Amino acid sequence: MFGKRGVSVVVLRDADVIAEALRDALSSAGEAERPGLERAAALVAEASRTTEAELxxxxxxxxLTDAGHEGPVDSVAAIKALRQAEPGLSLLAAVQLTKEAAA
Structure with missing residues (x-):
């Protein structure tokens, strides 16, 4: 009952789907389209390496920016601003999220 509870924040990623679509587009791309698609594929590959904590x-x-918070992102004021901006967040989740934002 009093065990450690985890933070349940879902991170959605579509990078693999987007990368597959770019590979398909590259297979039939003309010479004029190829450089842009190759650059897009590189950007998607880079984005897919971002960790869930970073996201x-x-x-x-x-x-916090949208809520108008200025100052340290791991402060009590930041936690309060985040919980006001996202009322469904528990205190534990808000603390964990602000720690990840500060890292």
Missing amino acids: RGRWTRQR
Whole structure:
């Protein structure tokens, strides 16, 4: 009952689907399209290497910016601002997210 609870924040990734679509497009691309598609494929590959913690940190920083929070992202004020911006977040989740955003 009093065990350690994890933070349940789902990170959605479509990089693999997008990468597959780019590979398909590259297989039939003409010479004029190829450089742009190759660049896009490289960007998707780079984005797919982003960790879930980095994605959650980016999301948290954006939510804090949208909420008008200025200052350290792992402060009590940041936790309060995040919970006000996202009322469904538990205190534990908000603390974990702000720690990831600060890292």
